């Protein structure tokens with residue numbers, strides 16, 4: 450029997466820009482309970498939405514039907530140390546997964562900026578980190594268990610239900626409820642982070658060498674300036690230069706959260722100061738090197754609330770996209786408080802992954818909560834769409850199925866599979882109707 454509760458039906462996402470009230474909340478404990486909840490929904494014509502930690506900026510997880518939270522899933526954890534394969538319940542957070550892996554001398558090969566998401570939630574939207582030779586997080590999936598829209602339970606790998614496997618790793622929560630995941634890990638590793646300020650033009654000119662020479666490269670461009678902060682992460686021996694804990698707190702938490710929040714508030718209250726704040730921020734960030742456990746270097750706490758749009762583009766389009774972005778930012782009737790984040794990923798074979806079949810560069814535009822953003826995001830989207838861009842499924846965008854189909858070669862295959870796996874559209878919501886038809 451699936452546990453339900455009616456007291457916490459109201460839901461909002463991390464950024465606070467998406468809200469919904471569910472008819473009821475389901476908290477299944479295992480795959481069998483998920484399957485019976487789906488069959489019950491089919492019988493009554495109800496809808497179910499699996500949700501993670503609510504860290505998507507889009508309405509992808511919102512529902513006025515039955516919200517299914519997967520945090521109580523208690524499928525057993527299995528660790529095959531020799532083959533570096535770990536099987537976990539899908540609703541586990543990345544933070545808990547990272548701790549579990551570290552305890553077994555293992556790690557995920559790459560991660561994004563935070564670890565608050567559930568594993569299944571992060572995978573479902575194509576969450577990625579940076580690494581020109583590494584795909585998005587979903588490329589680490591070796592097997593998954595999916596409860597489809599008829600209540601059928603499918604175990605999927607590259608050999609078992611290969612079409613479902615190719616689609617459901619970045620499934621947008623549209624094909625079913627993922628209850629268990631087997632992830633291909635690597636031996637635990639230490640990263641040396643190197644952060645340094647630079648000129649945008651120099652970084653662009655040197656980009657092929659940077660990408661060739663480092664495991665993970667990203668940079669932040671400060672609007673109204675020609676400055677960037679470059680960050681590279683590379684594998685090193687475990688005892689290489691640890692950052693003093695107070696220094697880590699100062700840079701990662703105090704500067705990135707407390708001081709930055711104050712700067713954002715000041716900029717929101719006095720927009721004419723924003724270019725000066727951006728110039729001071731770009732100059733205030735100094736060069737530093739430090740090492741740490743891989744997940745602690747990849748992920749940092751984010752307490753300053755913002756909204757975000759992110760586009761995956763063919764890597765060759767980076768220069769053109771940044772030139773257009775500078776023009777857009779300078780022409781806006783309001784100021785942009787957040788730097789633009791630029792990251793890189795390798796091609797993969799997952800149908801709705803932003804990196805499907807191509808080397809990607811990701812450009813992420815942000816705005817502080819409470820500031821206008823739509824004209825900025827729409828103008829950037831027009832440029833990104835013209836360059837063959839694919840919007841992050843979990844970040845704000847304005848595209849629909851008709852405009853997305855041409856940029857995903859397997860888009861129609863995904864739609865056909867969706868109809869096969871979820872013929873009654875148990876899992877749909879307004880966002881999925883917009884982006885998948």
Ligand SMILES: Cc1cc2nc3c(=O)[nH]c(=O)nc-3n(C[C@H](O)[C@H](O)[C@H](O)COP(=O)(O)OP(=O)(O)OC[C@H]3O[C@@H](n4cnc5c(N)ncnc54)[C@H](O)[C@@H]3O)c2cc1C
Nearest residue numbers: 501502503504505561562566567570573576577622627843
């Ligand atoms: C501060 C911040 C930093 C971020 N940094 C990054 C980053 O570095 N890189 C990046 O790519 N993205 C990043 N994101 C975006 C984030 O990773 C994605 O939006 C992610 O999908 C959120 O995961 P979640 O667990 O909160 O899932 P939710 O947002 O709750 O749900 C996302 C999707 O997952 C589906 N889902 C959840 N569980 C299941 C399940 N068991 N079965 C089937 N479907 C399921 C839901 O139906 C929904 O479609 C960031 C977001 C924030 C707020």
